[in-house]
Amino acid sequence: MAIFTNGGDRKPLMREILGRVVESPAEPVPDHAARPDAGRAASVYLSSTSETTVSGDERGRLWLEQVPLGLAVDAGDEPYRTELLGWRGSSYLPAEPGPGPVAFLGDDGEGRALYLHTGRADVRAAGRIAEASA
Structure with missing residues (x-):
């Protein structure tokens, strides 16, 4: 198995190494009864490595x-x-393989998340609310 560490999906490397040392936990499973809260989450989030809508x-x-x-x-x-599929409270699972769970953290005083946590905390871009689309 070829393993690349300088970009892309890092999960295969983690599973390959950890699987030789410890028993890996089961992959998280979406809770289909948990409905995503677009009013809290919809926005543009920024970090030095990504812009996420x-x-x-x-x-x-x-x-x-x-x-x-x-x-x-x-x-x-x-x-x-x-x-994004419902999982636990303000945490969601991606439907497509890739990054793990994401969480919407904090409150801007109007019920909207201040941060999108994807392994790093991306901050809500001031004044930029994502329109309903897909």
Whole structure:
């Protein structure tokens, strides 16, 4: 199995190494009864390595579209789009393989999340709310 460490999906490397040392926990499973809260999550979130747009659609689904920036582009990361499925409270699972769970943290005083946590905390871009689309 070829393993690459400078970009892309890092989960196969983690599973390969940890699987030789410890028993890996089961992959998380979506809770289909948990409905995504687009009003809390929909926005654009920024970090030095990505711009992520989270938006809801007319069917109540929640979508994440992530575009790599800076060092992430240099490392070979690709744009990524997936539906987010309910899991635990304000944490969601991507429907497509790729990054693990994401969480919407904090409160801006109006019920909207301040941060999108994807392994790093991306901050809500001031004044940029994602329109309902998908």
